[in-house]
Amino acid sequence: MAKKTRSTTATAGAVVLSLFFGGVVLAFYPGWSAVGRWFGHDSAAAWVQAVGSVVAIIAAAGVAVYQVDHARRLEEDRxxxxEIQRLSVVVALMARSYGLAKDVVTAFRDPSDYHFSVIDTPLMRDTVETLRALPLFEIPGGMAAIDIRSTARYLDMLADNWESMVAEVQASGAPPSEQSAGDMVSFCEELMVINDEAMKECKAAISARGGKWI
Known part of the structure; x- marks a missing residue:
């Protein structure tokens, strides 16, 4: 709408200027003596001043329209x-959650001291606190907000379940049962799906706003 208004204003100004300068040319063009006599008339100066005032008003209106449009575009860019910054934070947190869940899956599928040692429940809880502290109503996209809440809940439960399992193993001296291990893996895979979908949605939203994500 602003572009259309600005274009209309510019067109009107161009028409007025064309008529004015066209009249000046005709005044001195051979065979148009009547126009020349009009410019020599006492009222010609008043008409010239009036036309100049109209041109000035149109120019001022054009400047005002441009300033409003420019301010609107600046606000839109801000x-x-x-939104890109907030979405990028969500992507980073979803990627961290995905990695934490994947560490647990890897530990069960390829058991080793190293794989079990990298599982970091304090980082899980730190991520949960960060997710819960995010202002959900400021994050574009309803699904992203839902995924944030789901991820926080899943990660919190994962940290609790892992710590409980470790405590049981240490108390009994026996490894977790296949059923317990399978349930834990399935739980982590569900969380990874949520994280992956959230990352895809946020990256698409970032791209739609002119941002880039590598």
Whole structure:
């Protein structure tokens, strides 16, 4: 709408200027003596001043329209930049959650001291706190907000379940049962699916706002 208004204003100004300068040319063009006599008339100066005033008004209106449109575009750019930053934070947290869940899956599928040692429940809880502290209503996209809440809940439960399992293993001296291990893996895979879908959605939203994600 702003572009259309600005275009209309510019067109009107161009028409007025064309008529004005066209009249000046005709005044001195051979065979148009009547126009020349009009410019020599006492009222010609008043008409010239009036036309100049109209041109000035149109020019001022054009400047005002441009300033409003420019301010609107700046505000739109600021909004998009803010949304891209918030979405990028969500992507980073989803990637961290995905990695934490994948560590647990790897530990059960390829048991080794190293794979079990990298499982970090304090980082899980730290991620949960960060997710819960996010202002959900400021994050574009309803599904992203839902995924944030789901991820926080899943990660919190994963940390609890892992710590309980470790405590049982240490108390009994026996490894976890296949059923317990299978349930834990399935739980982590569900969380990884949520994280993956959230990352895809947020990356698409970032791209739609002119941002880039590698």
């Amino acid at each position: 909004r998009k930049t803010g």
